[in-house]
Amino acid sequence: MSEITSSIPLQINPDLQEERDKASFNVTELTHIIYGGIEKTKKRKRLEKLLFSDPFFQEYQNVRAFGSRSEYYAASVKKSTKIFKLRRQHKWTDEEYETVLDICHDDLALTLHHTMFIPALERLATEDQKSKWLTLAKQYKIIGTYAQTELGHGTYLQGLETTATYDPQTREFVMNTPTLSAMKWWPGSLGKSSNHALVLATLIISGKKYGMHPFLVQLRSMDDHKVLPGVRVGDIGAKMGGNSVDNGYLILDNVRIPRNNMLMKNAQVSPDGKFVTRGPSKANYATMMLIRVQICTMAYQVVSSGATIGIRYSAVRRQSKLDPQDREPKILEYQTQQYKIFPGLAMSYAFLFASRSLTRKYEEAFAEIQRGDFKSLPELHCLSSGLKSFCSEHSVRQVEIIRQSCGGHGYLNAAGLGMLVNAAAPMITVEGENTVMYLQLARYILKRFAGAMSGQQLDGSTSYLSMDPATYVCPVMSETDCRNLTALCDIYRYRSYMTVCRVARQVQHDMESDMPQHVAINKNLVDLVRAAKAHSYYIVVKDFVEGVDALVASAPVIKVLRTLCCFYAAHGIAEYSGDFLESEAVGLHQLKWIKNLQVSLLGEIRPDAVALVDAFDYHDITLSSALGCYDGNAYERLFKSTENDPMNKEEVHPSYYQYLKPFMEEMNKSKL
Numbered sequence: 001m002s003e004i005t006s007s008i009p010l011q012i013n014p015d016l017q018e019e020r021d022k023a024s025f026n027v028t029e030l031t032h033i034i035y036g037g038i039e040k041t042k043k044r045k046r047l048e049k050l051l052f053s054d055p056f057f058q059e060y061q062n063v064r065a066f067g068s069r070s071e072y073y074a075a076s077v078k079k080s081t082k083i084f085k086l087r088r089q090h091k092w093t094d095e096e097y098e099t100v101l102d103i104c105h106d107d108l109a110l111t112l113h114h115t116m117f118i119p120a121l122e123r124l125a126t127e128d129q130k131s132k133w134l135t136l137a138k139q140y141k142i143i144g145t146y147a148q149t150e151l152g153h154g155t156y157l158q159g160l161e162t163t164a165t166y167d168p169q170t171r172e173f174v175m176n177t178p179t180l181s182a183m184k185w186w187p188g189s190l191g192k193s194s195n196h197a198l199v200l201a202t203l204i205i206s207g208k209k210y211g212m213h214p215f216l217v218q219l220r221s222m223d224d225h226k227v228l229p230g231v232r233v234g235d236i237g238a239k240m241g242g243n244s245v246d247n248g249y250l251i252l253d254n255v256r257i258p259r260n261n262m263l264m265k266n267a268q269v270s271p272d273g274k275f276v277t278r279g280p281s282k283a284n285y286a287t288m289m290l291i292r293v294q295i296c297t298m299a300y301q302v303v304s305s306g307a308t309i310g311i312r313y314s315a316v317r318r319q320s321k322l323d324p325q326d327r328e329p330k331i332l333e334y335q336t337q338q339y340k341i342f343p344g345l346a347m348s349y350a351f352l353f354a355s356r357s358l359t360r361k362y363e364e365a366f367a368e369i370q371r372g373d374f375k376s377l378p379e380l381h382c383l384s385s386g387l388k389s390f391c392s393e394h395s396v397r398q399v400e401i402i403r404q405s406c407g408g409h410g411y412l413n414a415a416g417l418g419m420l421v422n423a424a425a426p427m428i429t430v431e432g433e434n435t436v437m438y439l440q441l442a443r444y445i446l447k448r449f450a451g452a453m454s455g456q457q458l459d460g461s462t463s464y465l466s467m468d469p470a471t472y473v474c475p476v477m478s479e480t481d482c483r484n485l486t487a488l489c490d491i492y493r494y495r496s497y498m499t500v501c502r503v504a505r506q507v508q509h510d511m512e513s514d515m516p517q518h519v520a521i522n523k524n525l526v527d528l529v530r531a532a533k534a535h536s537y538y539i540v541v542k543d544f545v546e547g548v549d550a551l552v553a554s555a556p557v558i559k560v561l562r563t564l565c566c567f568y569a570a571h572g573i574a575e576y577s578g579d580f581l582e583s584e585a586v587g588l589h590q591l592k593w594i595k596n597l598q599v600s601l602l603g604e605i606r607p608d609a610v611a612l613v614d615a616f617d618y619h620d621i622t623l624s625s626a627l628g629c630y631d632g633n634a635y636e637r638l639f640k641s642t643e644n645d646p647m648n649k650e651e652v653h654p655s656y657y658q659y660l661k662p663f664m665e666e667m668n669k670s671k672l
């Protein structure tokens with residue numbers, strides 16, 4: 001009788017324990033740094049315990065893995081409502097609620113209610129409107145979504161076709177979807193869940209268009225959830241990932257809403273149809289900026305989860321031979337394996353510091369904006385656009401590399417990596433498609449560069465554009481200098497400066513050659529995006545270096561973070577060496593030294609790799625990966641995962657009786 005069973009051993013896999021035993025630093029200390037202190041870590045643990053003591057959270061994993069789309073959606077609605085109830089019961093703050101979402105690590109059916117609907121009401125409604133709608137939304141007496149994107153337009157907001165025409169006779173807006181391409185298409189929680197939507201539509205008064213404004217529209221009856229007259233709403237279909245969310249379509253046919261349902265913080269329509277604005281013209285774009293900032297944090301969570309799975313698995317998987325006399329090594333010993341996974345590990349810490357810095361800037365600017373001071377808005381818009389694009393692009397790419405690094409098992413749903421990649425992929429598209437957002441940053445950088453050229457003293461993230469390039473000497477003079485974080489940061493800064501400078505001069509030259517501005521810009525779009533990427537890379541490296549420099553921590557923690565920071569910067573220079581050489585930020589000698597350093601740092605990070613991912617302190621249910629579990633019993637967990645698979649419920653699958661059996665019988669009788 002075979003002794004092979006799917007029971008999970010009680011002890012930690014010795015290969016993983018061995019890694020933990022040799023860590024050079026205190027993992028708990030680093031965990032506290034990651035979560036912002038002991039109290040916050042403890043609070044997170046308490047929330048984790050509260051959530052995961054409910055068996056539903058375990059069952060949910062099964063539905064997610066094996067349920068139909070409809071079952072998955074239903075389970076996700078159940079999960080959302082459970083969380084909403086807990087939120088009310090425990091009076092969670094926004095921060096605590098966000099922690100809960102991090103712990104759940106999955107798109108919830110009703111996510112948009114908190115991530116966009118409520119923030120939009122907070123940012124776009126007047127105080128009177130808030131006291132009505134925000135209160136109802138916070139008490140879950142209405143459930144809403146943010147319906148902006150249309151079938152024909154997502155990026156180009158000025159092209160939105162949904163109309164809100166003011167009727168002064170009845171003091172109502174008449175909401176319409178005039179064409180097929182005008183139907184709302186994509187909003188999360190719209191198809192089946194929400195009974196209200198914040199519809200972004202072009203305001204029309206007496207035949208004149210006044211741009212995009214927000215209107216609160218009731219979609220479904222509050223008694224039986226039936227769709228109201230004039231409204232057509234449904235789900236847009238299955239997606240690559242995120243199928244717990246009912247992204248929807250919406251068609252409005254002469255739906256009348258009271259005048260007060262236009263959110264009027266930034267612009268008002270008086271009862272007799274007069275239009276007045278307050279604040280900057282882009283004030284109605286405020287909710288998108290908030291989510292762009294949050295996407296940077298999400299990118300950190302995605303890449304750090306991927307790194308945790310990849311590193312733990314690589315420490316327990318043994319394959320092939322290094323030393324022919326020795327046993328098969330852990331695949332983590334192979335330099336190529338380290339080269340696939342450690343960039344994701346270093347990126348996790350880079351994005352942790354960068355997203356923290358961006359969030360701080362956002363909070364400061366938001367407080368100013370609330371006081372009516374909009375001076376930081378352009379800088380924040382561009383910084384968040386660039387970092388949203390940079391962090392999402394790099395994290396999604398890196399997690400896919402990590403998935404590949406787990407070989408065949410990485411392709412299984414039970415590995416958790418495919419789901420992670422598919423759920424993270426939309427970060428590249430949502431809240432402004434990355435290329436378009438990079439171009440928003442590029443436009444800002446060009447203006448700032450022009451300002452610097454005309455002698456303006458710049459501040460903020462672009463202040464370095466005032467530098468005199470003639471004074472630049474590569475700060476890496478010897479191999480040892482390569483470990484100097486400030487020197488590496490300077491190299492990024494100069495590369496960014498030169499990339500910006502080159503494209504700015506080219507655009508200027510093209511325009512001076514009588515090319516219309518839009519032609520000159522389009523001719524240089526690829527280089528403009530390159531400049532925005534170079535600037536974003538510099539900001540992330542700078543935030544990482546400054547973040548580590550400012551840390552108050554033990555020497556071993558500082559040491560390991562400096563090593564990671566150095567690796568992150570060196571790896572970027574090696575990966576994009578063409579750009580760094582072309583901009584003369586480094587010469588061939590320096591590049592060779594930096595590449596050598598990059599490789600030797602792989603070996604330095606290796607002993608601490610497991611401890612560095614343990615510090616993220618992800619719960620097994622959060623990671624949802626047989627390969628990345630804390631105990632390292634990957635094979636047992638993989639085998640165990642097959643038990644719940646409906647494919648294995650019967651010894652003989654019904655398809656045998658339906659198709660295979662008759663086919664075999666026919667073949668056996670055939671004389672051919």
Ligand SMILES: CCCCCCCC(=O)SCCNC(=O)CCNC(=O)[C@H](O)C(C)(C)COP(=O)(O)OP(=O)(O)OC[C@H]1O[C@@H](n2cnc3c(N)ncnc32)[C@H](O)[C@@H]1OP(=O)(O)O
Nearest residue numbers: 115148154155156157158282285288289377381430431432
């Ligand atoms: C939790 C995860 C859930 C995920 C849910 C996903 C939800 C969603 O996806 S909701 C839909 C998101 N949609 C988007 O993000 C749309 C992206 N498009 C846009 O934001 C705009 O169309 C955009 C910015 C590309 C162009 O805007 P447009 O009005 O044409 O302005 P544009 O002519 O380019 O710029 C005009 C000025 O406004 C500025 N500006 C543009 N946006 C902003 C802003 N948000 N804040 C401040 N200034 C801004 C520009 O910098 C520019 O300044 P300047 O004149 O000084 O150079």
Ligand SMILES: Cc1cc2nc3c(=O)[nH]c(=O)nc-3n(C[C@H](O)[C@H](O)[C@H](O)COP(=O)(O)OP(=O)(O)OC[C@H]3O[C@@H](n4cnc5c(N)ncnc54)[C@H](O)[C@@H]3O)c2cc1C
Nearest residue numbers: 147148149153154155186187188426429430431432433435
């Ligand atoms: C999972 C998911 C959830 C979403 N949730 C919501 C939601 O809740 N609410 C909501 O309103 N929307 C939502 N959206 C829609 C999302 O915001 C849009 O898809 C996004 O803004 C991109 O717009 P688009 O689809 O029009 O892309 P497009 O603009 O059509 O992009 C296609 C290509 O055109 C290029 N392009 C377009 N314009 C330019 C330009 N000016 N310069 C250079 N290149 C350009 C882009 O770079 C891209 O390569 C969601 C989308 C997804 C995938």
